[in-house]
Amino acid sequence: MSVGNPPRLLDLAAMSLLRDEALTIFSLEYLPTELFPPLFIAAFYGRCRETLKTMVQTWPFARLPLGGLMQKPHKGTLQAVLDGLDVLLAQKVRPRRCKLRVLDLRNTGQDFWSMWSGARAHVYSSSSMAPVVEDISRTKQPLAPLEVFIEICLKKKTLDEFLAYLIRWVEQRKASIHLCCKKLKIVSTPKENIKKVLSIVQLDCVQEVEVNCTWKLSTLAMYAPHLGKMRNVQRLLLSPIHVSAFKEQDHQYLLQFASQILRLQYLRDLHMESPSFLEGRLNQMFRCLKTPLDNLAITNCLLTESDLTHLFQCPNISHLKGLNLSGVTLTNFSPELLQVLLEKVAATLQELDLNLCGIMDSQLEAILPALSHCSHLRVFSMCGNLLSMAVMERLLRHTDGLTGLNLELYPAPRESYSSQGVLHQERLALLHAELLEILRDLGHPRTIWISPSPCPHCGVDICDHISPSI
Structure with missing residues (x-):
């Protein structure tokens, strides 16, 4: 006969508290810090919305990694947490117990929940897991903008219910909430949805951008100013950008896009799939690079010998770790160009x-x-x-x-x-x-x-x- 691991005392305490939700809410102000994570987990899976709402207001950690508990985004749970933030944000001074600075909706934070739930052994890290030491002077100051982290993938004609609700909520509280997205992926979605998201997200938080849908060069130029504001972008992937026959107006579009590359001072990885607009004009793009690249991919397009010459003359490709020229026809090029x-x-x-x-x-x-x-x-x-x-x-x-x-x-x-x-x-x-x-x-x-x-x-x-x- 095999016996499973018995529940820990912390887990039993959490389950006992949740049998009386009113008592739980009343007790949060006096609850030991180590009981907060297991109680939050129990309330989350038990859909105890009032408990979740109140726990947010007294959360004794700097970060609440909610996304680590959600296998699939759940609007009801999100509403309970955001309702708790509304109460918190409405207060003029920070509550004594609450240290919350970041609501993380990404699929991260599993280590946090694993440690506090006893799912596995974990070395205690005072820097990442301990409650923030209370600063008496800070409790008397107004709340700083709270950060909400999320990864965004736009791949449908309409925004999914979870993301649409979050964006509406943030839009109404832009002065006190910063919506931070480190990874932004655009697969296929109407322009109005893209504009809506770009108007809400803190663009200087974005570190990776992937555009995986067919755009015209004019569309790329239209979004270029937004790209220029993403000054911390490290990885940029574009595929494909379509130009049927290069015209004078397209030259202006290319300049608009290239001028914004100047602002990307931390760009390390640049991937361009089928960039037909680059043929004979690669120098206009690469002279705008401000920092050395680690990885460069220019694939499935036509280039000229002059383009390849400008490429190896560019000082910011001299420390490349990855180079991908797949699908670029080099048959009639001078052998020395690739050698150099x-x-x-x-x-x-x-x-x-x-x-x-x-x-x-x-x-x-x-x-x-x-x-x-x-x-x-x-x-x-x-x-x-x-x-x-x-x-x-x-x-x-x-x-x-x-x-x-x-x-x-x-x-x-x-x-x-x-x-x-x-x-x-x-x-x-x-x-x-x-x-x-x-x-x-x-x-x-x-x-x-x-x-x-x-x-x-x-x-x-x-x-x-x-x-x-x-």
């Missing part, structure tokens, strides 16, 4: 993606010396390029000294295909065996993936289910 670019970033580069770039033998041979000096390289992918077996052998030998390289994805050798571009599985198997023998001769344990393009099984240009060669 790699030399510029060789000291720091950790990930390099050159998939579907139309790279030929001469271009790969030109970059091999620079590639062999990328001593920190961990990931190298160049699937979908047409390379001969001889050049692939030289590639394996040049990269053998890169001991940190642990993920290599290469195309099937050119000899695997017929003159009409049809893959011959028998030829591929023989060449695969030859590559495996080369790896054995080198004597350094490596794992490489050889990916035909298109994949004979799924038909895509780059697939991830091909068995590796070791």
Whole structure:
């Protein structure tokens, strides 16, 4: 017979209190601090709204990580907590017991609840979990704006009920509530919803922006001033931005967008998927960068040799850790351009993606010396390029000294295909065996993936289910 863990005394005390909600509310002013979290958990799952409302007003911690308890956003629970904040905000001076500064609605804070509920052992951290030491002078001052943290993903025609209610509530209390969103994702939603959210959120709190829907360059320019106010953005992802035929007005749109990049002093990661507006104009964008980038992705678009020249001349790409030019056709480019670019970033580069770039033998041979000096390289992918077996052998030998390289994805050798571009599985198997023998001769344990393009099984240009060669 197995016996489960008996309830802790704190849990039993919390459950006992909740049997009489009126008594619970009356007792909160005198309740020991360590009883607040288990009581809040019990009230949360028991939907004791009046208890939740009152507990917010006496919460003895700086942060209330409510999102860590919500598997799915629940409007009723949110209403109870916000009602409690309304009572708190209506008071002219801070209550003696309450230390609340932040309401966190993100899916975080599980460590806090786990520690206080006894779900797992946890080292007590006075900096993050202890109640804020009471400052007598502060209790006599008006409340500072309270921060509400949330992650926002706009992907529907209408705002979901939870987010819509929160935005209305914040909009009516903008002087005393700051709505903070560190991650903002826009997938597909009407412009009026985007404008509504951007007008409510504290833009200088945003650290990551992802736009994953088709916008025109004029739309990007329209939102550019909002982007410029997100001065703490570290990661910006845009995909795709559509321009059918570049016109004079589009030039102004590009300048409007680029001018706001000047304000992003903490930008580290820049990802642009299908930025058709960049062809021949990359210098207008990159001369606006104010700080060194860690990761740069410009994918599935056309660039000119002049663009690539401006790229390696840009001082703020010299410390790149990740470079992704997948889908940028480099077939007719001078081999030296890619070589100089790699030399510029060789000291720091950790990930390099050159998939579907139309790279030929001469271009790969030109970059091999620079590639062999990328001593920190961990990931190298160049699937979908047409390379001969001889050049692939030289590639394996040049990269053998890169001991940190642990993920290599290469195309099937050119000899695997017929003159009409049809893959011959028998030829591929023989060449695969030859590559495996080369790896054995080198004597350094490596794992490489050889990916035909298109994949004979799924038909895509780059697939991830091909068995590796070791």
